[in-house]
Amino acid sequence: MHTGDGSETHGAEGGAITVRRDVPTGTEGRVAELYWEAFGRKLGAALDPPDKGRRFIATHLHRDRGVVALAGDHVVGVAGFQLGGRGLTGGGPADVLRTYGAVRGLPRLALLALLERTPAPGQLVMDGIAVDAGHRGRGIGSALLEEIARVAAGSGCDRIRLDVIDVNPRARALYERHGFTAVRTEQTPYLRRLMGFTAVTTMHRSVGDRRDETR
Structure with a gap:
């Protein structure tokens, strides 16, 4: 059920899941x-060790650039997006250098x-989507993508x-x-050892183009 305020409730085995815009205050660490x-x-090469990387992400999170799925008040899924020059995961060069120092920070900035x-103009870029392992298979990823599409439409993106x-x-x-389709694939064999992947595929979807899916 869409509530009209950026929130949506899904009945599912194990309890209702609520999808809402903006990361709730106090849940930055969980996100x-x-x-x-x-x-x-992928992030570890630039923001290791893990505990320090997680703190960096939590400290510089832009809460208004995220859509979250909640089981009660517990965040079980999140999708980030970029609009107006800001994404969910923030922290500029000065923040990286302040956290890691100049010697260790400069290579991290390059990564x-x-x-x-x-x-591009008229485009919303998704930063990523993550769902808690214990809640997968319940349609949470689909619900997050649907809400991202609403954000894009409401922001005038096509x-x-x-x-x-x-x-x-x-x-x-x-x-x-x-409804996303691949538009190009960039081969990145030089990132295999550092980040664990060798190719990145860019996908596009027109706003308003929705396909039925099995949940």
């Missing part, structure tokens, strides 16, 4: 934990730059863009069920 579980291999994706790595076929299948 950072979910992000690290999903993307730690983070490889992950940057800048939206296209949603995301990037998926070659070692995450499950995520790609989810995106394809929601």
